[in-house]
Amino acid sequence: MKAGTIYLRVYLALLLLAAATTGIAFIDLGAGSALAAMLIAAAKTVLVILYFMHVRFSSAITRLFAGVGFAFLLILVALTMSDVLTRGWLPATTPPPSKSARP
Amino acid sequence: MTDAAAATRSENYLNVDYRLRSWLLTTDHKRIGVLYLLSLTFFFFIGGAFAVVMRLELLTPQGDLVQPETYNKLFTMHGIVMVFFFLVPSIPAVFGNFLLPLMIGARDVAFPRLNLASWYIFMLGGLFTLGSVITGGVDTGWTFYTPLSSLSGTQVTTAATGIFIMGFSSILTGINFIVTTHKMRAPGLTWMRLPLFVWSLYATAIILVLGTPALTMALTLVGLERIFGIGIFNPALGGDPLLFQHLFWFYSHPAVYVMILPGMGVESELITCFSRRRPFGYSFIAGASLAIAVLGFLVWGHHMFVSGQSAYAGMIFSLLSFLVAIPSGVKVFAWSGTLFRGAISYETPMLYAFGFIGLFTIGGLTGLFLASMATDVHVHDTYFVVAHFHYVMVGGMVMAYLGALHFWWPKMTGRLYPEGWARLSALIVFLGFNLTFFPQFILGYLGMPRRYHAYPAEFQVLHVLSSAGASILGAGYLLPLVYFLWSLKYGKRAGSNPWNATGLEWRTPSPPPPHNFPESPVVTEEPYAYPVEERA
Amino acid sequence: MSDARADAAFPYDDPSQQREAATLGMWIFLAAELIFFGGAFVCYAAAASAHGPDFARASNRTALPLGAVNTAVLLTSSWTMALAVHAARDGRRKPLLGFLLATAALGTVFLALKGTEYLEDYHQRLVPGRAFLGSGPERLFFSFYFVMTGIHALHLLIGVALLLALAVIAWRGRRPLPTLNIFENCGLYWHFVDIVWIFLFPLLYLRGRHV
Numbered sequence: 001m002k003a004g005t006i007y008l009r010v011y012l013a014l015l016l017l018a019a020a021t022t023g024i025a026f027i028d029l030g031a032g033s034a035l036a037a038m039l040i041a042a043a044k045t046v047l048v049i050l051y052f053m054h055v056r057f058s059s060a061i062t063r064l065f066a067g068v069g070f071a072f073l074l075i076l077v078a079l080t081m082s083d084v085l086t087r088g089w090l091p092a093t094t095p096p097p098s099k100s101a102r103p
Numbered sequence: 104m105t106d107a108a109a110a111t112r113s114e115n116y117l118n119v120d121y122r123l124r125s126w127l128l129t130t131d132h133k134r135i136g137v138l139y140l141l142s143l144t145f146f147f148f149i150g151g152a153f154a155v156v157m158r159l160e161l162l163t164p165q166g167d168l169v170q171p172e173t174y175n176k177l178f179t180m181h182g183i184v185m186v187f188f189f190l191v192p193s194i195p196a197v198f199g200n201f202l203l204p205l206m207i208g209a210r211d212v213a214f215p216r217l218n219l220a221s222w223y224i225f226m227l228g229g230l231f232t233l234g235s236v237i238t239g240g241v242d243t244g245w246t247f248y249t250p251l252s253s254l255s256g257t258q259v260t261t262a263a264t265g266i267f268i269m270g271f272s273s274i275l276t277g278i279n280f281i282v283t284t285h286k287m288r289a290p291g292l293t294w295m296r297l298p299l300f301v302w303s304l305y306a307t308a309i310i311l312v313l314g315t316p317a318l319t320m321a322l323t324l325v326g327l328e329r330i331f332g333i334g335i336f337n338p339a340l341g342g343d344p345l346l347f348q349h350l351f352w353f354y355s356h357p358a359v360y361v362m363i364l365p366g367m368g369v370e371s372e373l374i375t376c377f378s379r380r381r382p383f384g385y386s387f388i389a390g391a392s393l394a395i396a397v398l399g400f401l402v403w404g405h406h407m408f409v410s411g412q413s414a415y416a417g418m419i420f421s422l423l424s425f426l427v428a429i430p431s432g433v434k435v436f437a438w439s440g441t442l443f444r445g446a447i448s449y450e451t452p453m454l455y456a457f458g459f460i461g462l463f464t465i466g467g468l469t470g471l472f473l474a475s476m477a478t479d480v481h482v483h484d485t486y487f488v489v490a491h492f493h494y495v496m497v498g499g500m501v502m503a504y505l506g507a508l509h510f511w512w513p514k515m516t517g518r519l520y521p522e523g524w525a526r527l528s529a530l531i532v533f534l535g536f537n538l539t540f541f542p543q544f545i546l547g548y549l550g551m552p553r554r555y556h557a558y559p560a561e562f563q564v565l566h567v568l569s570s571a572g573a574s575i576l577g578a579g580y581l582l583p584l585v586y587f588l589w590s591l592k593y594g595k596r597a598g599s600n601p602w603n604a605t606g607l608e609w610r611t612p613s614p615p616p617p618h619n620f621p622e623s624p625v626v627t628e629e630p631y632a633y634p635v636e637e638r639a
Numbered sequence: 640m641s642d643a644r645a646d647a648a649f650p651y652d653d654p655s656q657q658r659e660a661a662t663l664g665m666w667i668f669l670a671a672e673l674i675f676f677g678g679a680f681v682c683y684a685a686a687a688s689a690h691g692p693d694f695a696r697a698s699n700r701t702a703l704p705l706g707a708v709n710t711a712v713l714l715t716s717s718w719t720m721a722l723a724v725h726a727a728r729d730g731r732r733k734p735l736l737g738f739l740l741a742t743a744a745l746g747t748v749f750l751a752l753k754g755t756e757y758l759e760d761y762h763q764r765l766v767p768g769r770a771f772l773g774s775g776p777e778r779l780f781f782s783f784y785f786v787m788t789g790i791h792a793l794h795l796l797i798g799v800a801l802l803l804a805l806a807v808i809a810w811r812g813r814r815p816l817p818t819l820n821i822f823e824n825c826g827l828y829w830h831f832v833d834i835v836w837i838f839l840f841p842l843l844y845l846r847g848r849h850v
Binding site: 044048 | 671674678689711720830833834
């Protein structure tokens with residue numbers, strides 16, 4: 001397949017996905033709405049990375065470097081959200097009455 | 104003709120061009136390393152000056168030397184200058200730049216002009232930060248916690264801009280080192296034949312490129328809060344101050360591994376050379392460097408145990424923090440194994456190497472007290488923490504820096520420093536350091552808070568010991584300044600390999616020629632093939 | 640000295656080594672950029688989880704038509720950029736020039752529409768400040784909106800400037816096009832900026848549309 005054809009197909013797929021995500025946004029999927037939006041965005045990203053950014057045809061090292069940023073971003077998001085989302089889990093306690101001063 | 108004589112007469116990277124513009128427009132990695140050496144020495148003594156005033160204030164329990172607000176500015180600027188303008192760049196910018204191409208048999212780094220840009224960007228950042236000092240200073244602590252940093256009337260924006268700019272210098276240096284290591288190795292130089300210093304630089308570079316941007320964003324958002332009043336970190340506007348801490352520590356914890364990994368790399372070079380032995384567990388040391396780089400990104404919440412962070416997240420971070428101690432322990436064990444039954448000699452670099460092992464170990468072990476949530480509640484924000492990080496940063500990193508400086512000084516300048524004075528300095532530094540910082544562990548445990556300029560009278564004895572130690576330490580740092588400068592004119596000329604060390608850098612004349620190797624060396628033997636024959 | 644060495648700049652031995660080094664360097668830079676933007680995204684995620692309904696309501700006040708058109712514009716510009724890089728590899732100077740200018744033009748259209756959108760937001764009193772019309776958390780949403788789209792727009796502006804510089808280089812034609820790495824690397828940067836928008840659009844514009 002010629003490169004030009006691949007690019008055109010990827011482009012059309014991206015437009016389609018953009019339209020899809022806009023359309024799906026109007027449907028109430030509850031918690032699934034955010035998930036659907038992120039999945040579609042991820043799909044578009046993968047297309048851009050693999051084809052427009054040539055990662056599909058690149059060396060292993062390039063692919064590693066392309067993936068590493070996402071991996072560490074995932075760490076940042078996951079551990080930060082692990083704090084934000086679990087803050088309310090412990091029941092609130094009133095502080096104990098202060099006893100004698102610390103040594 | 105001896106090597107030394109040949110070097111003085113032939114062209115080297117220093118004498119090839121004496122004009123100022125040849126230095127300011129250089130793309131030679133060796134000259135850039137020297138430029139960093141000069142800049143970093145300058146910033147080190149500035150940061151040190153702030154500490155001197157702090158230790159003078161702390162001689163007495165009352166706050167009688169400076170105003171409380173001034174004291175806040177002193178510890179803030181001491182932290183900012185030392186962390187961002189000395190420790191983070193230190194070994195990578197000076198020795199990494201100078202040695203990486205030499206060690207891998209390359210003519211220069213992958214992006215020489217980007218390398219020069221890194222230095223200029225660094226200096227621009229330093230200019231802004233010094234500007235913030237001159238225009239009144241910052242009082243938030245080097246950690247810039249919100250909401251104080253969003254609201255403080257001091258020069259936060261200027262200082263943050265300086266650090267923001269300096270961050271780009273870090274990122275560009277990191278990119279350069281990674282690509283250089285991947286793409287510029289001499290024929291035959293496989294990954295497992297690389298010097299351990301190169302492994303440590305590679306691991307450091309990974310942290311620099313992936314961690315620094317979080318700091319960049321954190322500072323950007325604080326700046327925007329200050330200028331436009333957006334409320335991302337402001338609880339009154341629905342924001343969360345802890346988000347700043349998450350972004351800040353996502354960088355700043357890995358940053359401490361940026362600060363120590365190159366020192367560990369230097370340690371591997373020194374221990375092997377001065378015990379005339381191959382490293383014990385080469386692949387373990389190399390792997391441990393990478394493990395520290397990766398695991399270091401998973402533990403940042405241990406700075407936030409008492410900040411309001413969820414206890415569940417705290418538990419995760421605590422567990423991961425214990426994990427990250429393991430590869431460091433592996434390295435200490437490996438160095439010890441290298442020393443065992445080695446033919447140990449006690450030249451100055453080795454004295455610093457010994458200092459590093461002991462002091463880094465103490466510092467590292469005290470980190471475990473801090474990693475454990477329960478004990479951290481007791482010692483958080485006390486002098487225990489201050490002592491912990493100074494043991495690893497100063498007892499570890501600065502000692503490694505001095506060890507590196509002595510070890511590679513002959514290579515960089517073509518001169519030998521006076522060994523007697525250097526050994527004396529090392530001893531003074533070691534004694535001064537311990538006298539300064541060991542009492543601080545006790546102070547912290549007893550409850551002395553950090554960042555306080557006044558304290559209860561019962562802490563005075565320990566503070567006086569600490570300040571006395573600081574003056575000795577200061578002398579220990581000033582002495583090398585004197586004798587290194589002296590050696591430039593009067594030191595004995597050095598041959599290409601005064602230590603009989605392995606490594607491609609020792610196969611070039613001292614100082615090396617502008618493009619390092621007339622022909623690309625071909626590597627056929629394993630690294631650290633000690634013992635090495637005597638060379639002229 | 641061999642001819643191959645004459646093509647590779649110091650300190651490289653051959654052009655393919657230089658090309659790979661340049662591409663690797665660019666990817667590492669993009670990883671850094673990803674963490675940079677990611678920092679803002681994670682703050683947004685945390686705030687959104689704390690203020691779900693308010694953020695949804697505020698999101699409905701963004702100009703969806705303009706955002707959707709801009710999304711199409713940027714995706715198209717990524718396509719033309721890919722075609723430009725392809726033309727450079729094949730040494731086709733005129734198509735390269737055309738695609739570079741088209742990409743730059745599309746980028747400029749995006750920025751112009753964004754500017755229009757900001758102006759409209761200002762008139763609707765959506766700019767966080769004393770005149771803001773809405774609740775505290777809604778104001779917070781718009782703080783994120785302006786910061787994130789603003790930083791994105793800044794990156795796009797830099798990209799447009801780079802494209803114009805590349806167009807000049809392509810037009811001058813001093814060196815054979817296939818030997819130049821800059822087109823590929825600028826392409827990588829441009830696609831990255833597109834990817835950021837791919838995530839910004841649903842997060843900022845589509846959150847609350849089903850409500």
